[in-house]
Amino acid sequence: MQNKVSTIVLSDNEQTQKVLSLYVSEFEKFELLDKFPEYMEIFDTLSSLDKSVLIVDISDNADAKLSFIEDITKNIHNCKVLVLSDNPSVDLIVRVMRAGAKEFLALPVIKSELIDAFNRINESLYCVAPKGTRCKIISIFSNKGGIGKTSIASNLGLELAKITKEKVALLDLNFQLGDITSFMDLKPSFNISYMLENLNKMNEDFLLSTLERYKQTSLYVLADPPFFKQAADISPQHITKLFSILKDTFSYIVVDAESSFDAKNIAALTESDLIFLVTVANLPALRNSQRCLELFERLGFDKDKTQIILNRYMENDEVSVEDIEGVMGKKVYWKIPNNYFTMMSSINKGIPVSDINPDSNVARSYRDLALHLTDSIYRENLAKKYNSILD
Ligand SMILES: Nc1ncnc2c1ncn2[C@@H]1O[C@H](COP(=O)(O)OP(=O)(O)OP(=O)(O)O)[C@@H](O)[C@H]1O
Ligand SMILES: [Mg+2]
Structure with missing residues (x-):
């Protein structure tokens, strides 16, 4: 059986943090880690993990968070990033994807969409996604x-x-x-x-x-x-x-x-x-x-x-x-x-x-x-x- 994937949620909004944490804890393949106050701590924790997911709400402080995401995706290959925002636009999504994030969802989050995104992330962490489709x-x-x-x-x-x-x-x-x-x-x-x-x-x-x-x-x-x-x-x-x-x-x-x-x-x-x-x-x-x-x-x-x-x-x-x-x-x-x-x-x-x-x-x-x-x-x-x- 596959080990649970360690997951960290990062949001400046208390309510979003709570809702996302709740959803993650309901999803059996994922395991929620504590909330971290500093980006550096998150980076160190994710570096030490075999497979992980970082969920980032970029509704606030988008620039700083996008550059943090870029650091993560460049340096920690087995960490997949899911990004959320309450103000989605094509340009924002392009920036999110360029930073190396795997998934993007609009806030407020719809549970079924989150589950679909989790399933795709899980597939990509365990390399079961179909090949050749992106070339x-x-x-x-x-x-x-x-x-x-x-x-x-x-x-x-x-x-x-x-x-x-x-x-x-x-x-x-x-x-x-x-x-x-x-x-x-x-x-x-x-x-x-x-x-x-x-x-x-x-x-x-x-x-x-x-x-x-x-x-x-x-x-x-x-x-x-x-x-x-x-x-x-x-x-x-x-x-x-x-x-x-x-x-x-x-x-x-x-x-x-x-x-x-x-x-x-x-x-x-x-x-x-x-x-x-x-x-x-x-x-x-x-x-x-x-x-x-x-x-x-x-x-x-x-x-x-x-x-x-x-x-x-x-x-x-x-x-x-x-x-x-x-x-x-x-x-x-x-x-x-x-x-x-x-x-x-x-x-x-x-x-x-x-x-x-x-x-x-x-x-x-x-x-x-x-x-x-x-x-x-x-x-x-x-x-x-x-x-x-x-x-
Ligand atoms: N933007 C450019 N400005 C000035 N000269 C150029 C430019 N692009 C290509 N050339 C010149 O055109 C010539 C032909 O270029 P290239 O070999 O790339 O063409 P090609 O279509 O591959 O040719 P071939 O049919 O022989 O394979 C080269 O001498 C190259 O320096
Ligand atoms: Mg030629």
Whole structure:
């Protein structure tokens, strides 16, 4: 039988403290600990426990409590945090989730909702939650070469890992001319072919030892195969299988897709949750991008699945953003500024732009893109989960 999970309730409101304590004591899998006057004492107590739950009411002193929650979730992995507030809003819930809390409920608390939240927390403490459901696959694509796909895939992948601290896989699907490894100065021992040959043995440990971890981050790179023959042996079914395996371990999969409509590439795009269609402000590139949008429509992709990234953007470009949006019949999702020197220096040295010059306009743009993306994903998930609270 499972041991009871030690639970601490933290609220500045006497009545809320009492009600929550009462509910916890009624729930058989949880055991209520005493009330602690100081955050430090709570931290020390939770650090000493095997598995625990912290329930925090942030109706008062929200900022201090959110930074305390962040400390807890960063340092004490087996402590799950449930947050409550009498003033819920989308922005607040996003902050709560960013701080690492597992659940959010509106006050006054409804007992059945609290029990559901406890059950989910219990599942996550004992790892029985379904796998693979949270992973987002983001493909960076253009049917034109040399447009900035690898620069975007590698820098975005790294920023996503830095921001979320979750595991991010960066995949090079340019089967004959991949260059992620040189962009990031990596010499991986294994590549996609090796993984595909060993699909049957694949588990999380094997996967993490096969992919090349980028420095001390949570970014893992899977390189293209070095020989043409190996690339030719890879089928679209292999790609689909590869994604389904990676989805169990990674929160994000960023794909540097090939500039073609080859069946393997289409398989990757079909599997993707989001396609960043990269273009630049000149007519041939825009015409090509327009053709891509048409093809995606014929493939039955949802309109919102493809988003346009305008690379090498300059304010005084002859073709304006409005012109581009008119031609494409779609808003530009993100603009990455033109910065020849920083990009060249980054590529020639094999160092991501955030390390070459974190204050440069391109480094900031990649970072903000990752932030914007995680924010929209958080909001989308939260809307699904918390619709009733926010109605
Ligand atoms: N924002 C930017 N500003 C200036 N130059 C850029 C920018 N993004 C990419 N470049 C330059 O464009 C060139 C192509 O970039 P990259 O290799 O990322 O494109 P790609 O689409 O992956 O190309 P390929 O089709 O060869 O794989 C590089 O020389 C890079 O320095
Ligand atoms: Mg490339």
